[in-house]
Amino acid sequence: MDAIRKDIHNSDVPVLCKACEARHRGVCGALSPSQLQSLSKSASRKKLGSGTELMGESLTASSYSNIIGGVVKLVKMLADGRQQIVGLQFAPDFLGRPFKNESALTAEAATDVSVCSFPRPVIEKMMSESPELEHKLLEQTLKELDEARDWMVTLGRKTAAEKVASFLLLIATNSDPENDGESAEFDLPLTRADIADFLGLTIETVSRQLTKLRKEGVIEVRNNRHVSVPHLERLADIAGF
Amino acid sequence: MDAIRKDIHNSDVPVLCKACEARHRGVCGALSPSQLQSLSKSASRKKLGSGTELMGESLTASSYSNIIGGVVKLVKMLADGRQQIVGLQFAPDFLGRPFKNESALTAEAATDVSVCSFPRPVIEKMMSESPELEHKLLEQTLKELDEARDWMVTLGRKTAAEKVASFLLLIATNSDPENDGESAEFDLPLTRADIADFLGLTIETVSRQLTKLRKEGVIEVRNNRHVSVPHLERLADIAGF
DNA sequence: CGTACGGTTGACGAGTGTCAAGGGTAGTGG
DNA sequence: CCACTACCCTTGACACTCGTCAACCGTACG
Numbered sequence: 001m002d003a004i005r006k007d008i009h010n011s012d013v014p015v016l017c018k019a020c021e022a023r024h025r026g027v028c029g030a031l032s033p034s035q036l037q038s039l040s041k042s043a044s045r046k047k048l049g050s051g052t053e054l055m056g057e058s059l060t061a062s063s064y065s066n067i068i069g070g071v072v073k074l075v076k077m078l079a080d081g082r083q084q085i086v087g088l089q090f091a092p093d094f095l096g097r098p099f100k101n102e103s104a105l106t107a108e109a110a111t112d113v114s115v116c117s118f119p120r121p122v123i124e125k126m127m128s129e130s131p132e133l134e135h136k137l138l139e140q141t142l143k144e145l146d147e148a149r150d151w152m153v154t155l156g157r158k159t160a161a162e163k164v165a166s167f168l169l170l171i172a173t174n175s176d177p178e179n180d181g182e183s184a185e186f187d188l189p190l191t192r193a194d195i196a197d198f199l200g201l202t203i204e205t206v207s208r209q210l211t212k213l214r215k216e217g218v219i220e221v222r223n224n225r226h227v228s229v230p231h232l233e234r235l236a237d238i239a240g241f
Numbered sequence: 242m243d244a245i246r247k248d249i250h251n252s253d254v255p256v257l258c259k260a261c262e263a264r265h266r267g268v269c270g271a272l273s274p275s276q277l278q279s280l281s282k283s284a285s286r287k288k289l290g291s292g293t294e295l296m297g298e299s300l301t302a303s304s305y306s307n308i309i310g311g312v313v314k315l316v317k318m319l320a321d322g323r324q325q326i327v328g329l330q331f332a333p334d335f336l337g338r339p340f341k342n343e344s345a346l347t348a349e350a351a352t353d354v355s356v357c358s359f360p361r362p363v364i365e366k367m368m369s370e371s372p373e374l375e376h377k378l379l380e381q382t383l384k385e386l387d388e389a390r391d392w393m394v395t396l397g398r399k400t401a402a403e404k405v406a407s408f409l410l411l412i413a414t415n416s417d418p419e420n421d422g423e424s425a426e427f428d429l430p431l432t433r434a435d436i437a438d439f440l441g442l443t444i445e446t447v448s449r450q451l452t453k454l455r456k457e458g459v460i461e462v463r464n465n466r467h468v469s470v471p472h473l474e475r476l477a478d479i480a481g482f
Numbered sequence: 483c484g485t486a487c488g489g490t491t492g493a494c495g496a497g498t499g500t501c502a503a504g505g506g507t508a509g510t511g512g
Numbered sequence: 513c514c515a516c517t518a519c520c521c522t523t524g525a526c527a528c529t530c531g532t533c534a535a536c537c538g539t540a541c542g
Contacts, residue, residue, distance in 0.1 A: 149317065
């Protein structure tokens with residue numbers, strides 16, 4: 001947390017940001033070293049335990065965050081308690097809904113999560129001054145929109161088996177990015193209840209489909225959480241692509 | 242209404258744009274009169290019959306458009322032919338996916354539609370020069386993302402009855418904007434098949450739910466297309482809010 | 483040792499999909 | 513003017529997927 005020690009050469013990029021993924025693939029890539037400097041003054045890194053609420057109707061989203069590690073779920077609830085996960089965010093995604101205070105949406109740490117957060121006003125000022133930042137945000141928003149629409153197909157038109165396979169593929173590509181040739185191996189970041197809420201199913205159906213995949217040899221499972229997929233292509237076939 | 246009269250002869254605004262909704266509520270509102278001038282040189286207005294494909298894997302989306310009137314559906318298809326409508330666009334929405342040529346998405350006129358279209362390169366040049374335009378696009382994209390996520394809840398967690406009621410409410414608020422107090426009356430812009438693809442149901446289920454609403458007196462239907470809703474609140478209750 | 487939590491499995495039933503038949507309306511050609 | 517076809521929609525009978533309810537297992541924790 002010894003934040004802003006700018007080294008003589010190698011530029012004025014704050015130490016905190018040096019190795020940060022958000023600077024390479026995330027929105028901070030849009031910022032100049034001096035902007036990073038001023039931003040990092042009000043930035044704070046936090047580690048949050050699984051289950052922590054990051055943003056919600058209660059705490060009126062007073063900050064924006066970059067996700068440094070872990071998985072965040074975006075949840076919507078109906079009046080009677082039914083809920084649907086409408087998005088998963090991984091590092092280095094940007095968390096927060098610009099230009100709006102409410103959101104009717106809850107963001108919750110699905111796993112332990114570390115974030116780098118900034119006060120709303122600071123980001124908003126910087127956005128109005130830096131078109132590059134807005135451009136990055138537009139790109140991320142378009143990406144999220146594409147993902148949301150892809151998932152709508154899964155929710156609306158796929159069977160339970162296809163849904164579970166689609167979910168496993170999604171996690172595989174996001175947790176095991178280098179290994180995306182033939183096989184994959186990863187820990188599920190979500191409980192069965194979360195998976196059900198993401199897929200529009202019940203816990204029981206998710207469980208049954210997972211054991212079905214296990215018995216068919218498509219996946220292996222250890223400790224209910226660790227999954228390995230010997231042949232990703234078999235999963236993809238089942239997922240319906 | 243007579244907004245941009247800031248100057249000597251207010252007629253720097255192209256005739257075509259004068260009465261255009263896109264200048265008030267759409268993305269063109271971000272443009273100066275001179276930008277509108279240069280844009281309108283390469284703009285073309287078209288009327289398209291219902292069923293026309295506006296953008297798809299085949300015609301590699303060589304243009305962007307503003308919707309002037311009518312309803313456009315955004316469709317995604319699975320390999321085996323199942324399809325899901327992932328969005329409906331009304332005037333004065335902007336149509337087109339910036340920064341990407343493919344899209345894995347088909348845009349099709351659901352009703353007769355009129356659009357104002359522009360060549361891709363012209364818009365992209367103007368976007369890189371005008372932060373206001375990008376800002377408008379960001380706002381529209383965020384709006385679409387919110388709508389997509391709302392719909393994910395409908396797709397994943399609502400029953401057939403709730404889905405159909407939600408759909409009717411959506412159309413009511415988009416087709417009858419002034420009348421949104423107590424009651425509403427409108428023409429459905431979609432066939433039963435389209436509604437089914439939008440709700441993740443079959444034609445038959447949609448039909449059955451509509452007759453159920455009719456028999457319960459929640460809606461009245463004429464010609465299979467014209468719907469009137471005496472008490473919107475009853476619909477909203479059924480929709481699950 | 484008891485309790486809480488997350489997960490699995492089974493029996494059953496409700497909600498939707500599937501398949502099939504038929505009605506209404508518009509357009510076309512005799 | 514009247515078939516004739518095509519399309520959109522409705523309705524019924526039935527099948528099947530998935531949700532509901534309940535019991536049970538394993539692990540972590542006090």
